[in-house]
Amino acid sequence: MNAPIWTHESVWRAIDALAAEHGLSASGLARKAGLDPTAFNRSKRLGADGRPRWPSTESIAKILEATGASLDDLMRLVAGRFAAQGATKGAAFEPRRPPPEARPLPLLGFARAGAGGFFDDGGYPAGQGWDEVPFPAVRDESAYALSVTGDSMLPVYRDGDTIIVSPTAEIRSGDRVVVRTAEGEVMAKVLKRKTTRVIELESLNPEHPSRTVPLRDVAWIARILWASQ
Amino acid sequence: MNAPIWTHESVWRAIDALAAEHGLSASGLARKAGLDPTAFNRSKRLGADGRPRWPSTESIAKILEATGASLDDLMRLVAGRFAAQGATKGAAFEPRRPPPEARPLPLLGFARAGAGGFFDDGGYPAGQGWDEVPFPAVRDESAYALSVTGDSMLPVYRDGDTIIVSPTAEIRSGDRVVVRTAEGEVMAKVLKRKTTRVIELESLNPEHPSRTVPLRDVAWIARILWASQ
DNA sequence: TGGTTGAAAGGACTATTTTCCTGTAACCCT
Protein backbone atom coordinates (compact mmCIF):
# COMPACT_ATOMS: atom_id res chain seq x y z
CA MET A 1 0.00 0.00 0.00
CA ASN A 2 1.42 3.38 -0.99
CA ALA A 3 1.37 6.38 1.29
CA PRO A 4 -2.04 7.93 1.57
CA ILE A 5 -2.39 11.14 -0.39
CA TRP A 6 -4.58 14.20 -0.47
CA THR A 7 -6.13 14.30 -3.89
CA HIS A 8 -9.33 15.42 -5.48
CA GLU A 9 -10.40 11.81 -5.62
CA SER A 10 -9.47 10.89 -2.08
CA VAL A 11 -11.04 13.99 -0.56
CA TRP A 12 -14.37 13.45 -2.28
CA ARG A 13 -14.22 9.79 -1.45
CA ALA A 14 -13.74 10.72 2.19
CA ILE A 15 -16.79 12.94 2.09
CA ASP A 16 -18.88 10.13 0.61
CA ALA A 17 -17.55 7.74 3.23
CA LEU A 18 -18.27 10.13 6.08
CA ALA A 19 -21.82 10.47 4.85
CA ALA A 20 -22.20 6.72 4.56
CA GLU A 21 -20.77 6.11 8.03
CA HIS A 22 -23.51 8.34 9.36
CA GLY A 23 -26.21 6.74 7.30
CA LEU A 24 -26.51 9.77 5.10
CA SER A 25 -26.36 10.46 1.40
CA ALA A 26 -23.96 13.08 0.17
CA SER A 27 -26.82 15.52 -0.17
CA GLY A 28 -28.01 14.59 3.29
CA LEU A 29 -24.59 15.26 4.75
CA ALA A 30 -24.42 18.63 3.05
CA ARG A 31 -27.84 19.51 4.39
CA LYS A 32 -26.90 18.39 7.90
CA ALA A 33 -23.83 20.63 7.78
CA GLY A 34 -25.87 23.62 6.75
CA LEU A 35 -24.65 23.51 3.17
CA ASP A 36 -26.82 23.38 0.10
CA PRO A 37 -27.92 19.78 -0.55
CA THR A 38 -26.55 19.89 -4.07
CA ALA A 39 -23.10 20.93 -2.88
CA PHE A 40 -21.67 17.43 -2.97
CA ASN A 41 -23.52 16.14 -6.04
CA ARG A 42 -21.35 13.81 -8.05
CA SER A 43 -22.34 15.77 -11.12
CA LYS A 44 -20.61 18.80 -9.65
CA ARG A 45 -17.25 17.30 -8.86
CA LEU A 46 -15.95 18.05 -12.32
CA GLY A 47 -16.72 21.29 -14.06
CA ALA A 48 -18.23 21.48 -17.52
CA ASP A 49 -14.66 21.66 -18.87
CA GLY A 50 -13.71 18.59 -16.91
CA ARG A 51 -11.70 20.57 -14.40
CA PRO A 52 -11.80 19.05 -10.91
CA ARG A 53 -13.86 20.98 -8.40
CA TRP A 54 -12.51 20.69 -4.90
CA PRO A 55 -14.62 20.98 -1.75
CA SER A 56 -13.47 23.86 0.36
CA THR A 57 -11.62 23.44 3.65
CA GLU A 58 -14.47 25.39 5.21
CA SER A 59 -17.03 22.88 3.94
CA ILE A 60 -14.92 20.12 5.40
CA ALA A 61 -14.89 21.87 8.76
CA LYS A 62 -18.65 22.10 8.63
CA ILE A 63 -19.26 18.43 7.87
CA LEU A 64 -16.84 17.37 10.61
CA GLU A 65 -18.67 19.55 13.09
CA ALA A 66 -22.10 18.39 11.95
CA THR A 67 -21.20 14.73 12.29
CA GLY A 68 -18.93 15.02 15.31
CA ALA A 69 -16.11 13.49 13.35
CA SER A 70 -12.51 14.20 14.37
CA LEU A 71 -9.33 15.12 12.54
CA ASP A 72 -8.31 11.49 12.94
CA ASP A 73 -11.55 10.46 11.24
CA LEU A 74 -10.92 12.87 8.40
CA MET A 75 -7.45 11.51 7.71
CA ARG A 76 -8.60 7.93 8.09
CA LEU A 77 -11.27 8.51 5.46
CA VAL A 78 -8.98 10.41 3.11
CA ALA A 79 -6.58 7.50 3.46
CA GLY A 80 -9.35 5.21 2.34
CA ARG A 81 -9.85 3.35 5.60
CA PHE A 82 -13.61 3.08 5.83
CA ALA A 83 -15.81 1.46 8.43
CA ALA A 84 -17.34 -1.76 7.12
CA GLN A 85 -20.92 -0.53 7.48
CA GLY A 86 -20.17 2.48 5.39
CA ALA A 87 -18.85 0.68 2.37
CA THR A 88 -19.86 2.75 -0.60
CA LYS A 89 -21.17 1.02 -3.64
CA GLY A 90 -17.99 1.74 -5.54
CA ALA A 91 -18.03 3.05 -9.04
CA ALA A 92 -14.81 1.16 -9.56
CA PHE A 93 -14.56 0.77 -13.29
CA GLU A 94 -10.88 0.00 -13.74
CA PRO A 95 -8.08 -1.32 -11.58
CA ARG A 96 -5.98 1.51 -10.29
CA ARG A 97 -2.24 1.38 -9.94
CA PRO A 98 -0.57 3.34 -7.20
CA PRO A 99 1.41 6.28 -8.50
CA PRO A 100 5.16 6.11 -8.10
CA GLU A 101 6.18 6.91 -4.58
CA ALA A 102 8.14 10.13 -4.36
CA ARG A 103 11.53 10.15 -2.70
CA PRO A 104 13.62 13.18 -1.86
CA LEU A 105 16.54 13.81 -4.17
CA PRO A 106 19.25 16.35 -3.50
CA LEU A 107 18.56 19.54 -5.43
CA LEU A 108 20.86 22.30 -6.55
CA GLY A 109 20.35 25.26 -8.80
CA PHE A 110 22.17 24.80 -12.08
CA ALA A 111 23.82 28.19 -11.82
CA ARG A 112 25.48 27.09 -8.61
CA ALA A 113 26.68 23.77 -9.95
CA GLY A 114 29.93 25.29 -11.18
CA ALA A 115 30.80 26.77 -7.84
CA GLY A 116 33.09 24.75 -5.65
CA GLY A 117 31.97 22.52 -2.88
CA PHE A 118 28.88 20.87 -4.31
CA PHE A 119 30.50 17.92 -6.06
CA ASP A 120 33.41 15.69 -5.24
CA ASP A 121 36.05 14.82 -7.80
CA GLY A 122 33.95 12.04 -9.25
CA GLY A 123 30.94 14.33 -9.87
CA TYR A 124 28.94 13.04 -6.94
CA PRO A 125 26.94 15.39 -4.75
CA ALA A 126 28.87 16.47 -1.67
CA GLY A 127 29.16 19.22 0.88
CA GLN A 128 26.68 21.76 2.14
CA GLY A 129 23.97 23.70 0.43
CA TRP A 130 21.90 21.02 -1.25
CA ASP A 131 18.15 21.33 -0.99
CA GLU A 132 15.74 18.49 -1.57
CA VAL A 133 13.04 17.83 -4.12
CA PRO A 134 10.59 14.96 -4.25
CA PHE A 135 11.04 12.81 -7.32
CA PRO A 136 9.02 11.82 -9.07
CA ALA A 137 6.19 14.06 -7.89
CA VAL A 138 3.50 12.22 -9.81
CA ARG A 139 0.28 11.89 -7.90
CA ASP A 140 -2.08 10.97 -10.68
CA GLU A 141 -3.08 7.33 -10.54
CA SER A 142 -4.09 7.49 -14.17
CA ALA A 143 -0.73 8.77 -15.36
CA TYR A 144 0.67 6.90 -18.30
CA ALA A 145 3.69 6.86 -20.56
CA LEU A 146 3.96 7.55 -24.25
CA SER A 147 6.94 6.49 -26.27
CA VAL A 148 7.93 9.17 -28.77
CA THR A 149 8.07 8.04 -32.38
CA GLY A 150 9.62 9.97 -35.21
CA ASP A 151 11.41 13.28 -35.41
CA SER A 152 8.47 15.66 -35.33
CA MET A 153 9.05 16.72 -31.71
CA LEU A 154 12.74 17.53 -31.99
CA PRO A 155 14.72 19.00 -30.48
CA VAL A 156 12.81 18.56 -27.23
CA TYR A 157 11.72 14.97 -27.63
CA ARG A 158 13.68 12.46 -29.64
CA ASP A 159 12.57 9.22 -31.19
CA GLY A 160 12.41 6.66 -28.39
CA ASP A 161 12.06 9.16 -25.57
CA THR A 162 9.39 8.35 -23.01
CA ILE A 163 7.06 11.05 -21.79
CA ILE A 164 4.97 10.73 -18.65
CA VAL A 165 1.48 12.16 -19.11
CA SER A 166 -1.16 13.03 -16.53
CA PRO A 167 -4.78 13.44 -17.61
CA THR A 168 -5.70 15.16 -14.34
CA ALA A 169 -2.79 17.48 -13.68
CA GLU A 170 -3.58 21.14 -13.82
CA ILE A 171 -2.52 22.79 -17.02
CA ARG A 172 -1.25 26.34 -17.21
CA SER A 173 0.03 28.50 -19.98
CA GLY A 174 3.49 27.36 -20.98
CA ASP A 175 2.95 23.74 -20.00
CA ARG A 176 3.86 20.99 -22.42
CA VAL A 177 0.76 18.97 -23.20
CA VAL A 178 -0.61 16.10 -25.22
CA VAL A 179 -3.72 17.09 -27.12
CA ARG A 180 -6.15 14.89 -28.96
CA THR A 181 -8.46 16.50 -31.47
CA ALA A 182 -11.95 15.35 -32.21
CA GLU A 183 -10.62 14.03 -35.49
CA GLY A 184 -8.25 11.73 -33.65
CA GLU A 185 -4.98 13.56 -34.15
CA VAL A 186 -2.73 13.32 -31.11
CA MET A 187 0.11 15.78 -30.72
CA ALA A 188 2.56 17.10 -28.17
CA LYS A 189 2.61 20.88 -27.95
CA VAL A 190 3.11 23.79 -25.60
CA LEU A 191 -0.09 25.40 -24.39
CA LYS A 192 0.37 29.04 -25.14
CA ARG A 193 -3.05 30.35 -24.41
CA LYS A 194 -6.47 29.04 -23.50
CA THR A 195 -9.66 31.02 -23.87
CA THR A 196 -13.27 29.97 -23.56
CA ARG A 197 -13.36 29.07 -27.24
CA VAL A 198 -9.88 28.15 -28.44
CA ILE A 199 -6.53 26.91 -27.32
CA GLU A 200 -3.34 28.10 -28.89
CA LEU A 201 -0.62 25.52 -29.20
CA GLU A 202 3.02 26.25 -29.82
CA SER A 203 5.18 23.68 -31.49
CA LEU A 204 7.98 22.13 -29.45
CA ASN A 205 10.25 23.29 -32.24
CA PRO A 206 10.30 27.07 -31.97
CA GLU A 207 10.77 27.36 -35.73
CA HIS A 208 7.34 25.96 -36.40
CA PRO A 209 4.24 28.16 -36.22
CA SER A 210 1.65 28.21 -33.47
CA ARG A 211 -1.68 26.56 -34.07
CA THR A 212 -5.05 27.62 -32.82
CA VAL A 213 -7.62 24.91 -32.20
CA PRO A 214 -11.28 25.53 -31.31
CA LEU A 215 -12.13 23.91 -28.01
CA ARG A 216 -14.97 22.04 -29.59
CA ASP A 217 -12.35 20.28 -31.72
CA VAL A 218 -10.36 19.22 -28.65
CA ALA A 219 -11.30 15.77 -27.38
CA TRP A 220 -8.96 15.96 -24.42
CA ILE A 221 -5.77 17.58 -23.21
CA ALA A 222 -3.29 16.15 -20.72
CA ARG A 223 -0.15 17.57 -19.22
CA ILE A 224 3.31 16.13 -19.74
CA LEU A 225 5.05 15.77 -16.40
CA TRP A 226 8.42 14.18 -17.20
CA ALA A 227 10.44 13.24 -20.20
CA SER A 228 13.19 10.68 -20.32
CA GLN A 229 16.52 11.88 -21.65
CA MET B 1 -10.50 14.73 25.44
CA ASN B 2 -11.40 15.99 21.98
CA ALA B 3 -9.23 15.05 19.08
CA PRO B 4 -7.44 17.89 17.32
CA ILE B 5 -9.78 19.71 15.04
CA TRP B 6 -9.85 21.15 11.58
CA THR B 7 -10.30 24.87 11.95
CA HIS B 8 -9.39 28.01 10.10
CA GLU B 9 -6.66 28.60 12.64
CA SER B 10 -5.25 25.10 12.66
CA VAL B 11 -5.21 24.81 8.87
CA TRP B 12 -3.33 28.06 8.40
CA ARG B 13 -1.00 27.17 11.22
CA ALA B 14 -0.27 23.90 9.48
CA ILE B 15 0.60 25.73 6.29
CA ASP B 16 2.98 28.01 8.15
CA ALA B 17 4.57 25.03 9.86
CA LEU B 18 4.97 23.11 6.61
CA ALA B 19 6.73 26.11 5.13
CA ALA B 20 8.97 26.44 8.16
CA GLU B 21 9.85 22.75 8.16
CA HIS B 22 11.11 23.19 4.61
CA GLY B 23 12.99 26.36 5.39
CA LEU B 24 10.53 28.45 3.45
CA SER B 25 8.43 31.48 4.12
CA ALA B 26 4.71 31.26 3.48
CA SER B 27 5.22 33.14 0.23
CA GLY B 28 8.12 30.87 -0.66
CA LEU B 29 5.97 27.81 -0.09
CA ALA B 30 3.20 29.23 -2.25
CA ARG B 31 5.68 29.96 -5.00
CA LYS B 32 7.18 26.49 -4.73
CA ALA B 33 3.72 25.01 -5.10
CA GLY B 34 3.02 27.03 -8.22
CA LEU B 35 0.66 29.36 -6.41
CA ASP B 36 0.87 33.10 -6.34
CA PRO B 37 3.40 34.16 -3.70
CA THR B 38 0.83 36.38 -2.02
CA ALA B 39 -1.65 33.53 -1.62
CA PHE B 40 -0.71 32.75 1.96
CA ASN B 41 -0.08 36.29 3.15
CA ARG B 42 -1.16 36.77 6.72
CA SER B 43 -2.93 39.92 5.63
CA LYS B 44 -5.23 37.78 3.46
CA ARG B 45 -6.37 35.27 6.03
CA LEU B 46 -9.25 37.45 7.12
CA GLY B 47 -11.34 39.36 4.65
CA ALA B 48 -11.90 43.10 4.86
CA ASP B 49 -15.11 42.32 6.78
CA GLY B 50 -13.22 40.12 9.19
CA ARG B 51 -14.61 36.95 7.67
CA PRO B 52 -12.15 34.04 7.78
CA ARG B 53 -10.63 33.11 4.44
CA TRP B 54 -9.90 29.41 4.16
CA PRO B 55 -7.18 28.00 1.91
CA SER B 56 -8.63 25.67 -0.67
CA THR B 57 -8.21 21.91 -0.52
CA GLU B 58 -6.63 22.22 -3.95
CA SER B 59 -3.98 24.59 -2.61
CA ILE B 60 -3.28 22.13 0.17
CA ALA B 61 -2.82 19.35 -2.35
CA LYS B 62 -0.35 21.51 -4.22
CA ILE B 63 1.79 22.37 -1.21
CA LEU B 64 1.88 18.74 -0.12
CA GLU B 65 3.02 17.73 -3.57
CA ALA B 66 5.60 20.47 -3.83
CA THR B 67 7.16 19.59 -0.50
CA GLY B 68 6.74 15.84 -0.73
CA ALA B 69 4.75 15.91 2.48
CA SER B 70 2.35 13.08 3.20
CA LEU B 71 -1.18 12.85 4.51
CA ASP B 72 0.30 11.89 7.87
CA ASP B 73 2.38 15.07 7.77
CA LEU B 74 -0.73 17.10 7.06
CA MET B 75 -2.52 15.61 9.99
CA ARG B 76 0.45 16.08 12.28
CA LEU B 77 0.74 19.73 11.33
CA VAL B 78 -2.97 20.46 11.61
CA ALA B 79 -2.83 18.81 15.02
CA GLY B 80 -0.05 21.21 15.96
CA ARG B 81 2.84 18.75 16.14
CA PHE B 82 5.74 20.56 14.44
CA ALA B 83 9.32 19.59 13.80
CA ALA B 84 12.26 21.84 14.68
CA GLN B 85 12.58 24.69 12.21
CA GLY B 86 14.98 24.79 9.34
CA ALA B 87 15.72 21.11 9.53
CA THR B 88 16.21 20.65 5.79
CA LYS B 89 17.29 24.02 4.48
CA GLY B 90 20.87 23.99 3.27
CA ALA B 91 21.54 20.71 5.02
CA ALA B 92 24.72 18.86 4.39
CA PHE B 93 24.41 16.32 1.63
CA GLU B 94 23.43 12.98 3.07
CA PRO B 95 24.70 10.05 1.02
CA ARG B 96 23.18 6.67 0.33
CA ARG B 97 19.51 7.40 -0.04
CA PRO B 98 17.54 4.67 -1.75
CA PRO B 99 16.61 5.59 -5.29
CA PRO B 100 12.95 6.13 -6.12
CA GLU B 101 11.15 2.88 -6.40
CA ALA B 102 10.01 2.17 -9.93
CA ARG B 103 6.39 1.36 -10.60
CA PRO B 104 4.89 0.16 -13.86
CA LEU B 105 3.02 2.77 -15.87
CA PRO B 106 0.92 1.98 -18.92
CA LEU B 107 2.94 2.63 -22.06
CA LEU B 108 1.86 3.29 -25.61
CA GLY B 109 3.71 4.33 -28.69
CA PHE B 110 2.93 7.90 -29.61
CA ALA B 111 2.14 6.99 -33.17
CA ARG B 112 -0.62 4.72 -31.94
CA ALA B 113 -2.14 7.26 -29.60
CA GLY B 114 -4.39 8.67 -32.28
CA ALA B 115 -5.87 5.32 -33.15
CA GLY B 116 -9.16 4.44 -31.52
CA GLY B 117 -9.52 2.33 -28.44
CA PHE B 118 -6.59 3.44 -26.32
CA PHE B 119 -8.25 6.32 -24.50
CA ASP B 120 -11.70 6.91 -23.13
CA ASP B 121 -13.56 10.14 -23.75
CA GLY B 122 -11.83 11.90 -20.87
CA GLY B 123 -8.36 11.08 -22.16
CA TYR B 124 -7.68 8.31 -19.67
CA PRO B 125 -5.96 5.09 -20.72
CA ALA B 126 -8.50 2.43 -21.59
CA GLY B 127 -8.91 -0.68 -23.62
CA GLN B 128 -6.31 -3.17 -24.71
CA GLY B 129 -2.89 -2.85 -26.20
CA TRP B 130 -1.04 -0.95 -23.54
CA ASP B 131 2.43 -2.10 -22.56
CA GLU B 132 4.12 -1.26 -19.30
CA VAL B 133 7.21 0.71 -18.46
CA PRO B 134 8.83 1.12 -15.08
CA PHE B 135 8.86 4.73 -13.93
CA PRO B 136 11.02 6.17 -12.80
CA ALA B 137 13.77 3.76 -13.78
CA VAL B 138 16.47 5.41 -11.67
CA ARG B 139 18.72 2.95 -9.95
CA ASP B 140 21.55 5.25 -9.03
CA GLU B 141 21.64 6.02 -5.33
CA SER B 142 23.72 9.08 -6.03
CA ALA B 143 21.26 10.55 -8.49
CA TYR B 144 20.48 14.17 -7.86
CA ALA B 145 18.38 16.97 -9.24
CA LEU B 146 19.45 20.22 -10.82
CA SER B 147 17.09 23.11 -11.20
CA VAL B 148 17.57 24.82 -14.57
CA THR B 149 18.34 28.52 -14.38
CA GLY B 150 18.21 30.93 -17.28
CA ASP B 151 17.37 30.49 -20.93
CA SER B 152 20.59 29.01 -22.22
CA MET B 153 19.17 25.50 -22.57
CA LEU B 154 16.05 26.41 -24.49
CA PRO B 155 14.07 25.01 -26.14
CA VAL B 156 14.74 21.70 -24.40
CA TYR B 157 15.06 22.91 -20.82
CA ARG B 158 13.27 25.98 -19.59
CA ASP B 159 14.05 28.13 -16.60
CA GLY B 160 12.73 26.33 -13.53
CA ASP B 161 12.73 22.85 -15.08
CA THR B 162 14.21 20.12 -12.93
CA ILE B 163 16.60 17.62 -14.45
CA ILE B 164 17.47 14.32 -12.80
CA VAL B 165 21.14 13.49 -13.15
CA SER B 166 22.96 10.21 -12.58
CA PRO B 167 26.74 10.23 -12.11
CA THR B 168 26.95 6.49 -12.62
CA ALA B 169 24.62 5.81 -15.53
CA GLU B 170 26.17 4.58 -18.71
CA ILE B 171 26.59 7.29 -21.29
CA ARG B 172 26.29 6.71 -24.98
CA SER B 173 26.46 8.85 -28.03
CA GLY B 174 23.32 10.96 -28.24
CA ASP B 175 22.71 11.06 -24.51
CA ARG B 176 22.02 14.34 -22.81
CA VAL B 177 24.67 14.97 -20.19
CA VAL B 178 25.91 17.38 -17.59
CA VAL B 179 29.61 18.08 -18.00
CA ARG B 180 31.95 19.86 -15.67
CA THR B 181 35.23 21.11 -17.06
CA ALA B 182 38.44 21.33 -15.09
CA GLU B 183 37.98 25.06 -15.05
CA GLY B 184 34.69 24.66 -13.21
CA GLU B 185 32.24 25.33 -16.00
CA VAL B 186 29.14 23.16 -15.76
CA MET B 187 26.94 22.75 -18.80
CA ALA B 188 24.19 20.57 -20.16
CA LYS B 189 24.90 19.18 -23.61
CA VAL B 190 24.35 16.24 -25.92
CA LEU B 191 27.26 13.85 -26.17
CA LYS B 192 27.87 13.50 -29.86
CA ARG B 193 31.12 11.59 -29.87
CA LYS B 194 33.65 10.31 -27.41
CA THR B 195 37.13 9.23 -28.31
CA THR B 196 40.13 8.36 -26.22
CA ARG B 197 41.20 11.97 -26.22
CA VAL B 198 38.20 14.23 -26.69
CA ILE B 199 34.47 14.44 -26.31
CA GLU B 200 32.31 16.31 -28.74
CA LEU B 201 29.34 18.08 -27.22
CA GLU B 202 26.35 19.32 -29.14
CA SER B 203 24.32 22.17 -27.79
CA LEU B 204 20.74 21.48 -26.75
CA ASN B 205 19.81 24.23 -29.14
CA PRO B 206 20.54 22.84 -32.60
CA GLU B 207 21.38 26.30 -33.87
CA HIS B 208 24.42 26.49 -31.69
CA PRO B 209 27.69 24.90 -32.74
CA SER B 210 29.23 21.74 -31.40
CA ARG B 211 32.13 21.97 -29.04
CA THR B 212 35.06 19.66 -28.68
CA VAL B 213 36.64 19.30 -25.27
CA PRO B 214 39.83 17.39 -24.53
CA LEU B 215 39.19 14.66 -22.02
CA ARG B 216 41.89 16.03 -19.79
CA ASP B 217 39.79 19.17 -19.44
CA VAL B 218 36.72 17.21 -18.35
CA ALA B 219 36.41 16.91 -14.58
CA TRP B 220 33.32 14.70 -14.75
CA ILE B 221 30.36 13.86 -16.89
CA ALA B 222 26.97 12.62 -15.77
CA ARG B 223 23.94 11.51 -17.70
CA ILE B 224 20.60 13.28 -17.55
CA LEU B 225 17.86 10.71 -16.97
CA TRP B 226 14.67 12.73 -16.72
CA ALA B 227 13.50 16.27 -17.14
CA SER B 228 10.41 17.79 -15.66
CA GLN B 229 8.02 19.44 -18.08
C1' DT C 1 -53.43 6.26 -6.39
C1' DG C 2 -51.86 10.65 -5.05
C1' DG C 3 -48.97 13.42 -2.19
C1' DT C 4 -44.66 14.19 0.06
C1' DT C 5 -39.89 13.92 0.62
C1' DG C 6 -35.26 13.05 -0.62
C1' DA C 7 -31.66 12.21 -4.11
C1' DA C 8 -29.53 13.75 -7.99
C1' DA C 9 -28.54 16.28 -12.53
C1' DG C 10 -28.02 20.58 -14.64
C1' DG C 11 -28.04 25.60 -15.26
C1' DA C 12 -27.76 30.36 -13.59
C1' DC C 13 -26.35 33.25 -10.05
C1' DT C 14 -23.73 34.58 -5.90
C1' DA C 15 -19.99 34.32 -2.74
C1' DT C 16 -15.35 33.24 -1.94
C1' DT C 17 -10.53 32.16 -3.06
C1' DT C 18 -6.75 32.83 -6.15
C1' DT C 19 -4.28 35.52 -9.25
C1' DC C 20 -2.54 39.69 -10.91
C1' DC C 21 -0.71 43.96 -9.92
C1' DT C 22 1.42 47.63 -7.28
C1' DG C 23 3.96 49.43 -3.61
C1' DT C 24 7.19 49.34 0.41
C1' DA C 25 10.86 47.37 2.98
C1' DA C 26 14.69 44.33 3.72
C1' DC C 27 18.50 41.84 2.15
C1' DC C 28 22.29 40.51 -0.82
C1' DC C 29 25.57 41.15 -4.47
C1' DT C 30 28.26 43.83 -7.77
Place this chain on the structure above:
DNA sequence: AGGGTTACAGGAAAATAGTCCTTTCAACCA
Protein backbone atom coordinates in the same frame (compact mmCIF):
# COMPACT_ATOMS: atom_id res chain seq x y z
C1' DA D 1 25.09 53.31 -4.72
C1' DG D 2 22.34 50.59 -7.80
C1' DG D 3 20.10 46.44 -9.19
C1' DG D 4 17.78 42.22 -8.25
C1' DT D 5 15.14 39.28 -5.36
C1' DT D 6 12.10 38.05 -1.67
C1' DA D 7 8.60 39.02 1.86
C1' DC D 8 4.54 41.20 2.84
C1' DA D 9 0.33 44.41 2.60
C1' DG D 10 -3.51 45.83 -0.03
C1' DG D 11 -6.74 46.39 -4.00
C1' DA D 12 -8.93 44.83 -8.35
C1' DA D 13 -9.86 41.22 -11.57
C1' DA D 14 -10.30 36.46 -12.66
C1' DA D 15 -11.31 31.90 -11.38
C1' DT D 16 -13.64 28.74 -8.60
C1' DA D 17 -16.81 26.77 -4.99
C1' DG D 18 -21.37 27.26 -2.98
C1' DT D 19 -26.22 28.53 -3.39
C1' DC D 20 -30.53 28.85 -5.60
C1' DC D 21 -33.69 27.04 -8.68
C1' DT D 22 -35.85 23.68 -11.66
C1' DT D 23 -36.70 19.18 -13.21
C1' DT D 24 -36.84 14.21 -12.98
C1' DC D 25 -36.98 10.02 -10.57
C1' DA D 26 -37.52 6.91 -6.66
C1' DA D 27 -39.19 5.64 -2.24
C1' DC D 28 -42.55 5.82 1.19
C1' DC D 29 -46.98 6.49 3.34
C1' DA D 30 -51.94 7.41 3.92
